[in-house]
Amino acid sequence: MAEAVLTVKNLNKSFGRKQVLHKISFSCAPGRIVGLVGANGAGKTTIMKAVLSLTSSTGEVTIDGQKSTFDHHPVLDEVGALIEYPGIYPYLSGRDHLKLFAMGNKNTQDIQALVDALNMDKYIDTKARNYSLGMKQKLGIAMAFLNNPKLVILDEPMNGLDPQATKELRDLIIAKRDEGVTFLISSHILSELQKLAEDLIIIDHGKIVQETTMDALLESNNHFVVVSTTDDVKAKQVLSETGYKLVGDVEVKIQTKTDDAVADVLKTLSDNQVTVTDVQHQDEDLEGSVLKLLDSEDQK
Amino acid sequence: MWTLYKQESFKLLKKKSTLWISIVLALIVFGFALTSRLQPKYFSASVLFTTNFGSTTFIMFFLIAAAASIVTMEFQYGTIKTVVSQRYSRSMILVSKWLVILTYSLYLYVMTAVLALIAKFVFVNDKFSLTGTGYNNDIWQDWLANLGAGLLTLWLLISLVFLLATLFKSSAVAISVGILGYFVLNIVSSVMFILIHSHEWLKWNPINFLNYGSQVLEPSLSKLTRLSDVQLFWGNVGYIALFLLIGLLLFRKRNV
CATH class of the missing domain: 3.30.70.100 (Alpha-Beta Plaits)
Structure with missing residues (x-):
């Protein structure tokens, strides 16, 4: 098997005395869509935050062969993410958000390609202050796909999306997966996740209870x-x-x-x-x- | 670092308030210049000129708000997650914010200084000469000394605002403390001077260093502050560095 794009080893995290992650270890193979599944409060978002250096934790996170820590994480260049709700500057337009975080010279074409893929053309040049929940969510997703990341981490990406937008997102994820992008996706809409995820990590109370593939899990049903x-x-x-x-x-x-x-x-x-x-x-x-x-x- | 600096500048420049602040300051400069022409009895043109026609006080209010919000807005809007999950460390993120506010403060000072010169020549050219005597030196020397010292003490307040902004998620607290700090100085200074008189060591408290701008123009103030101009200068630099450093250490540990 090719080297994992993301490897997490013995991740522990406590809030005060309460330990919320217990020795979480898993890896994501390149070009796979990995679903992170668990009840509310199971620790899905905390795992994602720890991987992205948003929150401190003990343990080891390796992305594309490079160690990433809370203080030092240049490898996050290769990662795109949407965690919890999209962070939006109300006084900027959608396109401004994409310009703000885009790197390199090709970014105008890349930005337009994302705008087209997520069908955001109608409102991308208006101020984000007036966006609906779904529009903000789409913008957050577009930001996660900026700069051609190797790994995309999406926390409840279907939140606030209508059926049409959900399908557009699914198509985009699959198209990017086919280009070799790896995904770590959490969703409580399991019927949606079932259509996407190939590998599954199931967590409960901050522990991994099963790491399997979608096929194997459904087979055992x-x-x-x-x-x-x-x-x-x-x-x-x-x-x-x-x-x-x-x-x-x-x-x-x-x-x-x-x-x-x-x-x-x-x-x-x-x-x-x-x-x-x-x-x-x-x-x-x-x-x-x-x-x-x-x-x-x-x-x- | 340059990328972060560009990002922060982009965010600041895209704010409508940034444009409005420049316009309002221009109106203040010309407004006070005109007032000092029309009401020379109550408004001394040469005195007003040393503060860029009163605009430095307003710059302070605007910059305190800008410094507080450049940090706290990221938490308020949830955008801090996107900012931190880039390749850059938290220290670099905060330093880039300092640098943008530093640039902004220099821009506002230089802009109002240029406008003050224009206003002087347009409205009150006959009222005073730049080479005339001001407080102690030529008016132009007083003007530059006051602006320099004012910028430094402004940064003492801003460094404190940055520290508070990293402690609190709300910009309201940071802004309030910064602006209150300024008013508190005016209110408590008389009490503080009495206390300094009886307890010499109290002269080292940061509020006393906010008097630097005034003492540059009024050397006799050193009898009350009990500090020389040089001590005031380095004290400001020291406190600014200290507050910024504490803010940096707190920000480096901050979970998002």
Whole structure:
């Protein structure tokens, strides 16, 4: 595997006596979208702040092979970020913000490309004071993408975005990922994260509870088959007698391990003269897996 | 560092108030010059001239506000996260802010000085000559000495404002303390001089050093401040360095 773009080792952070991060260690491989998942207050933002030298912490942060510390962090040149809410100077226009933080000579074209990608043309030259929440959020995201960073850290990037803007952002993230940019993204909108993240770091109470890939996590999920029949009562009875695990009270919902179990289910029903009118697959999503995982952690 | 300096200048120049402050100061200079022409009994043109026609007091108010807000606005707007997560250290960020305010203070002093000269020649050229006698020296010498000493004591206040601005997230506190400091000087100076008379060591308190500008023009004030001009000069420099340094040490540790 290529050298990680971001490596975090044994990160600890306390606010007064309260320790909020416990030995956090993980790494982000180049060109991957890494999702940081956890409940409110689990420590997602604090991890991101520590990586960006915004908050002091103990432990080691290495970005693109260079150590980065609270006092000395020239390597942050290669990192773009949006943490919590976007920081906006109300008296500057959106374009002024981008000019202010842009480096190098090509910046006019780069800025326009970002403005186009996020569809901000209509208001980019007006004062940010009049921006809506979503407009500010987009500007914050555009600032994170300035200067062609190798690593982009986004904390709840979908906040305040409408469906159209959410899609634009998703497309932009995927396009940049394809160019080799690495992403560390936290989001509580897990359905959105499921569409983006390839690797997952799940944290709870300041500890990493699982580091996995999206595919592996979803693979381990439960699969269900829901059948509609002419006689649901009989169908349930037949299936449960045959040994299938039924879930839910209303519909005929069977928990299966694999997809090929469907044929067996249909055969069993048809053998027992139950006519099937519809079949649907249901998979547990990221949200289900995460909730289950956090639930089991809480019970420990 | 140059990048940070450019960023800070860009932010300052884009503020509408920056333009307005220049305009207001120009109006003050010409307004007082004109007043001293129309009401010479109450307003001495030569005395007003040594303070760029009264504009230095206003420069102080504006600069205290500018110094406080250049630090605290970053926390207020949440932009500090973007500023700090660049390649630069916190020390460099704060130093660039000092330098921009230093440039701004020099610009305002030079601008009002140039305007004061213009105003002198346009409105009150017949009232006094630059080579005439002022307080102790030629008027032009008094003028430059007063401006130099005024700029230095202004920086004593500004350094304190910078220190307070790194302690508090609100610009209101830093601005209030800076401006109050100035008024407090006027109110407590008589009490302070009595205390200095009985407790000599109190002469080293920072408020006493704010008298530098006045003492340059009125050497007899040294009987009250108990300090020489040279001591006042170096005391100002020392306190400025101390306040800035404490502010820097606090800012370096600041979590965002």
